[in-house]
Amino acid sequence: MIIAERKPFSEIFESVQPYDKILLVGCGTCVAVCLAGGEKEVGLLASQLKLAAGLRHRRIEVGEITVERQCDREFLEPLCDFVADYDAIVSMACGAGVQFLAQLCHFKPIFPAVNTTFIGVNNAMGHYTERCRACHQCYLGLTGGICPVTMCPKGLLNGPCGGMLNGKCEVDPQKDCAWIKIYQRLELEGRLDNLTEIVPLHPHARCTSPGTVIHPAYKRRYGVHE
């Protein structure tokens, strides 16, 4: 899932200073799981905004709504009419959600309330770690289910760098070297032969942003021909 962290309150508050009627839009999927922008966080931010405005002797109206997914047109479109009553929108979704909401709600200033950080996993309540950099070329079959692009800070594809020390990473000694984990995993699986060939340079052309994926079954519908 997408992991995000809420922005400092002062940054959010400053961004909406010129507006009296603000709509907070939460997202019920990834950012809700990582406790950054779900329904509860919308309620908390609304209270903070109202209190902070009150301390400055201002009365503001803060609307609250949380949709299941801000990255999905199906859930966003019903919001468009609702938005009309407000001066500005604060989205608590990831960057994709913020942009989709901005695209659908014209002429309304929109501000993000979270910093989107990475694609990761929920290890335990409040503890999330990165696992995927969406690099368009998955090497996990070759590397024992451990991603060298993500788990090695240098994204090295052909083995550890010279900075590995006692199995730990040069960049953060608290973390295991990804290549040691890959090697050990493949050794246990009897698949070390996977690592004998030099992996060629990564095809970065595929990573040119913004990316688009059209499912093969829908190519005709969207006028895409192979």
Added chain:
Amino acid sequence: MSKLREALDAGRFAVVAELIPPKGVNVADMLAPVAALKDKIESFGLPDNKQAEMRLSALAASRLVQEAGGEPLLHLSCRDRNRLALQSDLLGAAALGIENLLLVSGDYVTLGDHPDAKPVYDADSAQLLQVARRMMDGRDSAGQALHGNPTFYLGAVVVPEAEPPGPQFLKFKKKVTAGAQFFVTPPVFDLEKLRIFQRDMPAYPIKLLAGVKVLTPAEAAQAESGQWRQVYRVPPEIWERLQGKGEEDFFRAAVDLAGRLLRQIKEENLADGVYLMALGRTDWLTDILKIAGI
């Protein structure tokens, strides 16, 4: 053919001394060892923003070394360049007659003095070796023909003391396959580690330059406080010998130690040569070579 390659191919013990490109444009200090040692040693190593600290370009420094009459060993790091820039610099080096290359992944940016810089790593060191090798055959990494093929003597890094050793050997083998002709090790203080590495290393047609370094009081302080984060081990008896010394005495003892290590490596034939790190100080480099009998 470069002097370094000629010496190593002929089985002569080779010495490369590392210079320190300045943070600025005053190059006199960097070049001082060249005038003093160019006829005594084979080559001068020019690190490429070593330890991710921004300094004068290694390629420009290599050219300056040539103009001063020395032979450079140019380091090229994958950290700061994508494949276009890497290949462009490789061609530039070849056009300037710089043949010796040390191709490295590069220390990570957050360890250096520009921690917010974007790390590149478009290629890793094995891939870069492969790219350089293919360029020698007249093709760039996209398969396009070159107008004039470069000549390189390709070097890479190997860490004999890596623990666990398996993954490091894997990378080492890939580097050999990719075209590495010689290897440089990090500093070695525990010669037994080098003996074991030489014993266990498969019979590849490569040359090995062992790292010899002048230890610094900062490293001693690191070791004493348990903050040691180097990929080489310094035996406790060495630290004991250096303990409690003022800076001048410390360096005198560290230079003496480096000279003795160099002599032992040469006498025992533990490597085909050495890569000498003495903070680019002419006096220390001269003393080390003298103590080693070179």
